[in-house]
Amino acid sequence: MRKTIREGYPWKPDVFILDIDGKQVVVKDYAAKPFFFRFFVGAISNRREALIYRKLRGLKGIPEYIGLIDRYAIAVGYIPGRNAAELMSGELPPSFFEKLRALIDAVHEQGIVLCDLRNIKNVIVGDDGEPYLIDFATAFQRGGRFNFLKNGLYRIFYQDDLLGIVKLKRNCAPHLVTAEEELAFEKGVFLQKEAIFLKQKGRALLRKLFGFGKIDAPRRKRRGIINPKG
Numbered sequence: 621m622r623k624t625i626r627e628g629y630p631w632k633p634d635v636f637i638l639d640i641d642g643k644q645v646v647v648k649d650y651a652a653k654p655f656f657f658r659f660f661v662g663a664i665s666n667r668r669e670a671l672i673y674r675k676l677r678g679l680k681g682i683p684e685y686i687g688l689i690d691r692y693a694i695a696v697g698y699i700p701g702r703n704a705a706e707l708m709s710g711e712l713p714p715s716f717f718e719k720l721r722a723l724i725d726a727v728h729e730q731g732i733v734l735c736d737l738r739n740i741k742n743v744i745v746g747d748d749g750e751p752y753l754i755d756f757a758t759a760f761q762r763g764g765r766f767n768f769l770k771n772g773l774y775r776i777f778y779q780d781d782l783l784g785i786v787k788l789k790r791n792c793a794p795h796l797v798t799a800e801e802e803l804a805f806e807k808g809v810f811l812q813k814e815a816i817f818l819k820q821k822g823r824a825l826l827r828k829l830f831g832f833g834k835i836d837a838p839r840r841k842r843r844g845i846i847n848p849k850g
């Protein structure tokens with residue numbers, strides 16, 4: 621049995637559900653795409669996605685990684701549910717967002733940022749009511765110690781992932797959006813650059829040198845930064 625979820629765009633894979641020995645599997649397949657997209661988009665993004673799935677293997681809330689079928693198609697476990705764009709306002713309880721936050725924190729703890737979480741279709745609300753993340757084609761891993769460029773991008777997308785939760789709340793549960801989250805969302809990720817770069821090592825160093833950690837905290841709040849740990 622084959623059930624199509626999405627077909628069409630030349631630059632996006634066809635997505636369908638296959639029934640293999642009674643088990644439902646989602647396949648993202650570029651095989652039918654024009655050569656350019658198949659080769660330069662499909663093969664590359666499938667390889668990247670497979671790498672991330674392998675790193676996140678075993679994490680609750682991430683579909684089971686089944687494998688690359690060939691270089692143009694990847695298979696993962698099917699999550700029965702709906703993607704978040706199909707929900708109606710008010711359907712999600714506060715606990716859903718707490719669980720989603722915990723899931724995203726767990727991914728970040730593996731040194732991986734998702735990058736495409738503002739697209740709320742990449743969050744699935746399972747029939748069990750739990751959050752699931754799909755689509756790691758644009759996700760990437762933190763770079764080595766001296767890879768400043770990649771790590772700079774990592775910090776930007778770390779914030780962007782958290783803003784993805786705010787976006788989902790604004791769409792599906794606007795009454796749960798806090799003033800701090802609203803401010804952070806309006807500013808967007810680039811206006812938070814200063815805080816992003818100070819937040820990790822720089823902040824500790826500045827505090828050590830000048831001891832202004834305390835006066836800094838309320839100022840940061842005013843700028844509307846989401847604290848990555850809480």
Ligand SMILES: Nc1ncnc2c1ncn2[C@@H]1O[C@H](COP(=O)(O)OP(=O)(O)O)[C@@H](O)[C@H]1O
Pocket residue numbers: 625626632633635646648683696697698699700702703741742744754755756757
């Ligand atoms: N493992 C899965 N379980 C259930 N539905 C899925 C799964 N993977 C994808 N989908 C559905 O297919 C859509 C497209 O898949 P996605 O991986 O986001 O493709 P793309 O990389 O082209 O955005 C999703 O929005 C979701 O509705």
Ligand SMILES: [Mg+2]
Pocket residue numbers: 739741742755
């Ligand atoms: Mg997607």
